[in-house]
Amino acid sequence: MNSVLEVEGITKLFRNHRGVKDVSFTASEGEVFGFIGPNGAGKTTVLKIITGLIRPDRGNVRIMGHDIAERFEQAVSHTGCIIETPEAYEYMSARDNLKLSARFYKDLPASRIDEVLEKVGLKPYGHERVRGFSLGMKQRLGLASALLSAPRLVLLDEPTNGLDIEGMADFRSTVRQLADQGITFLISSHLIHDLSLIADRVGVMREGHLISLGREDEWNGAGLSLEQYVTFKLLESKEGERDAQLIRQSAE
Numbered sequence: 001m002n003s004v005l006e007v008e009g010i011t012k013l014f015r016n017h018r019g020v021k022d023v024s025f026t027a028s029e030g031e032v033f034g035f036i037g038p039n040g041a042g043k044t045t046v047l048k049i050i051t052g053l054i055r056p057d058r059g060n061v062r063i064m065g066h067d068i069a070e071r072f073e074q075a076v077s078h079t080g081c082i083i084e085t086p087e088a089y090e091y092m093s094a095r096d097n098l099k100l101s102a103r104f105y106k107d108l109p110a111s112r113i114d115e116v117l118e119k120v121g122l123k124p125y126g127h128e129r130v131r132g133f134s135l136g137m138k139q140r141l142g143l144a145s146a147l148l149s150a151p152r153l154v155l156l157d158e159p160t161n162g163l164d165i166e167g168m169a170d171f172r173s174t175v176r177q178l179a180d181q182g183i184t185f186l187i188s189s190h191l192i193h194d195l196s197l198i199a200d201r202v203g204v205m206r207e208g209h210l211i212s213l214g215r216e217d218e219w220n221g222a223g224l225s226l227e228q229y230v231t232f233k234l235l236e237s238k239e240g241e242r243d244a245q246l247i248r249q250s251a252e
């Protein structure tokens with residue numbers, strides 16, 4: 001399968017020496033890649049580096065083969081994202097909000113607004129003001145906006161936070177349909193159960209390191225829930241670190 005995203009050894013250390021360290025992974029066409037880990041593990045920083053919001057100290061990111069440091073415009077032209085909660089003008093309709101966002105893109109056909117509304121299941125509500133929308137509908141409007149440029153890769157940071165069970169299920173099914181059409185998703189989330197219902201592969205982050213990359217059949221095949229699998233990987237990594245420390249101490 002074709003790699004849409006290639007992340008190679010990215011490192012970004014902030015002044016407090018926190019950040020992300022030597023993170024590498026790839027994501028293929030139509031794959032839903034979940035990112036999980038405790039608070040401060042580095043998930044958002046990785047997403048921000050991929051969108052070019054943060055420049056890494058080291059490492060490369062390629063989107064559809066374009067290196068973001070060398071061919072930024074080409075790389076980001078294939079990317080859509082919701083990194084913070086998407087803001088929409090509440091007094092305007094969904095359609096007018098999208099028209100406003102569409103001004104950022106060159107040569108976008110007018111028909112694209114209808115297409116993205118259709119893709120996220122908001123077409124019947126396009127003329128309604130956002131003020132009356134549920135949180136789930138607002139989140140889907142954010143996704144519609146991220147889809148305007150027909151991206152091959154969509155990055156979502158905590159997309160189902162605050163949604164009720166129905167809103168989460170609707171959002172997941174929208175993402176799944178889009179992934180089946182070939183769009184690659186990178187989703188950072190705290191909500192392990194929600195992620196387990198959608199991700200094909202999960203990367204576990206801890207203290208800036210990507211400590212594990214697992215495929216859905218790895219935890220399902222072992223009879224584990226994703227929560228058990230992630231807990232196991234986090235414990236394994238902590239124990240490994242403790243063992244390494246003991247070896248270092250005994251060598252001193």
Ligand SMILES: Nc1ncnc2c1ncn2[C@@H]1O[C@H](COP(=O)(O)OP(=O)(O)OP(=O)(O)O)[C@@H](O)[C@H]1O
Binds near residue numbers: 020037
């Ligand atoms: N602009 C910044 N300046 C200094 N430190 C930062 C900055 N951004 C992130 N960090 C630090 O880098 C680490 C990783 O943060 P990041 O936000 O990527 O984690 P996260 O896994 O997304 O956490 P959360 O799940 O809480 O959103 C944290 O320790 C954080 O304090």
